[in-house]
Amino acid sequence: MTSPSPITTATAAIPNRKKLFIRTWGCQMNVYDSTRMADVLAPLGYGPAETPEEADMVILNTCHIREKASEKVFSDLGRLRLLKNEKEAAGQKMVLAVAGCVAQAEGAEITARAPWVDIVLGPQTYHRLPEMVARASRAAGAQIDTDFPVEQKFDLLPEVSANQGPIAFLTIQEGCDKFCSFCVVPYTRGAEFSRPVAAILAEAKRLVAGGAREIALLGQNVNAWHGEAPDGSSWTLSRLLYELAEIDGLARLRYTTSHPRDMDDALIGAHGRIPALMPFLHLPVQSGSDKMLAAMNRQHKAELFFRTADKLREARPDMALSSDFIVGHPGETDADHAATMALVEKVGFALAYSFKYSSRPGTPAAGQPLQVAEAVKDARLQELQALLRQQQDDFNRACVGRECEILFTGPGRHPGQVAGRTPWLQPVHVMAPAHWAGRLGKVRIDAAHPNSLSATLLSEKELATA
Numbered sequence: 139m140t141s142p143s144p145i146t147t148a149t150a151a152i153p154n155r156k157k158l159f160i161r162t163w164g165c166q167m168n169v170y171d172s173t174r175m176a177d178v179l180a181p182l183g184y185g186p187a188e189t190p191e192e193a194d195m196v197i198l199n200t201c202h203i204r205e206k207a208s209e210k211v212f213s214d215l216g217r218l219r220l221l222k223n224e225k226e227a228a229g230q231k232m233v234l235a236v237a238g239c240v241a242q243a244e245g246a247e248i249t250a251r252a253p254w255v256d257i258v259l260g261p262q263t264y265h266r267l268p269e270m271v272a273r274a275s276r277a278a279g280a281q282i283d284t285d286f287p288v289e290q291k292f293d294l295l296p297e298v299s300a301n302q303g304p305i306a307f308l309t310i311q312e313g314c315d316k317f318c319s320f321c322v323v324p325y326t327r328g329a330e331f332s333r334p335v336a337a338i339l340a341e342a343k344r345l346v347a348g349g350a351r352e353i354a355l356l357g358q359n360v361n362a363w364h365g366e367a368p369d370g371s372s373w374t375l376s377r378l379l380y381e382l383a384e385i386d387g388l389a390r391l392r393y394t395t396s397h398p399r400d401m402d403d404a405l406i407g408a409h410g411r412i413p414a415l416m417p418f419l420h421l422p423v424q425s426g427s428d429k430m431l432a433a434m435n436r437q438h439k440a441e442l443f444f445r446t447a448d449k450l451r452e453a454r455p456d457m458a459l460s461s462d463f464i465v466g467h468p469g470e471t472d473a474d475h476a477a478t479m480a481l482v483e484k485v486g487f488a489l490a491y492s493f494k495y496s497s498r499p500g501t502p503a504a505g506q507p508l509q510v511a512e513a514v515k516d517a518r519l520q521e522l523q524a525l526l527r528q529q530q531d532d533f534n535r536a537c538v539g540r541e542c543e544i545l546f547t548g549p550g551r552h553p554g555q556v557a558g559r560t561p562w563l564q565p566v567h568v569m570a571p572a573h574w575a576g577r578l579g580k581v582r583i584d585a586a587h588p589n590s591l592s593a594t595l596l597s598e599k600e601l602a603t604a
């Protein structure tokens with residue numbers, strides 16, 4: 139669901155006079171949003187900076203999922219205050235903005251605690267960033283915009299920069315109406331919104347023209363996407379995937395993050411019928427206990443997850459699954475934890491993310507009684523992670539000796555290596571000429587390492603399609 143470490147976003151390479159540094163925490167949707175903020179600021183003359191020290195503007199694009207998220211943002215803001223003061227003493231100016239879900243959730247609290255912040259903006263108002271930057275440079279005092287505006291930001295943002303590399307991300311859906319008990323997304327990202335078909339197809343074609351061979355469709359609830367087609371009808375995700383698969387030059391498709399309840403039969407069937415749709419799906423289940431799934435308001439039972447996993451593997455026998463787990467949600471007993479362990483044993487995962495439940499202020503679970511003791515949560519998490527790690531290792535080891543195609547993405551770890559991704563999203567390192575980046579090639583997997591595979595290139599010839 140999320141990665142806890144911050145990611146530094148490469149911004150658009152354009153002729154520029156000013157420098158922009160964006161630090162991104164959290165999921166791929168935040169990474170995508172950071173790219174869009176860079177796009178929206180490019181016409182103002184902002185180009186990429188490698189470090190905050192060389193930047194005229196710094197944006198912290200925040201994530202509220204993990205515990206102490208806002209404290210981490212405030213400690214970063216403390217460091218940036220010193221930098222801002224140094225720049226001002228030298229007669230320079232630095233605009234400081236906080237964006238993303240912490241900005242949405244904390245709003246004016248940020249400028250109250252950190253009055254040196256110039257701009258606070260929520261995820262729905264990135265299109266207003268140029269106006270806020272202009273106001274911030276004219277007026278003293280912070281600009282705050284955490285509205286859920288009537289106008290759609292996607293209609294007002296500039297076209298996405300086409301050159302994202304061999305793997306590109308495309309947001310098709312945002313927000314969530316499901317209100318899981320532990321999650322802030324419905325509050326920070328707002329109601330579910332699906333981008334229309336024409337806008338998605340146009341963006342996908344631009345990305346492919348810019349060199350993308352793989353597109354990952356993004357959404358907080360991506361498989362709930364239902365976009366309006368040019369003829370006024372409503373398409374589901376499976377219909378969109380068939381259409382995207384027709385784009386010349388596009389070899390691979392993925393989508394994330396999905397909800398088990400929205401995995402309809404047409405979408406499951408698409409996995410068997412669209413070769414470009416990769417045999418790897420991230421499908422968060424969170425718990426194996428029906429009692430906990432109800433307490434989490436997940437709106438499905440474990441049985442639905444079992445059925446969906448079976449149907450996906452029937453449709454596409456090489457399908458591998460990844461998932462998210464929350465351990466120690468209020469009310470979780472030893473028996474509930476055992477049900478989660480049993481689900482993991484039964485389904486088998488190639489990859490998984492598991493976390494201890496942490497109270498998110500404002501979410502329904504935060505005020506619930508029967509909070510689980512930290513020591514109990516720790517013990518359950520360790521047990522679960524040991525099993526998940528073993529399954530991941532088993533999956534990677536089972537790939538050794540297998541021939542498969544990989545998409546080469548860029549330089550590898552060692553000189554002469556090129557890195558790539560298998561259909562199951564594993565990182566692979568292969569001895570190959572550097573110009574293979576962006577191509578598809580057939581390899582044989584030689585070895586499985588803790589977090590990657592190594593392989594031998596089998597043919598000098600690029601694969602034409604996925």
Ligand code: SF4
Pocket residue numbers: 314315316317318321322323324358359397
């Ligand atoms: S489905 Fe649940 S976990 Fe996922 S974004 Fe919506 S509320 Fe959050």
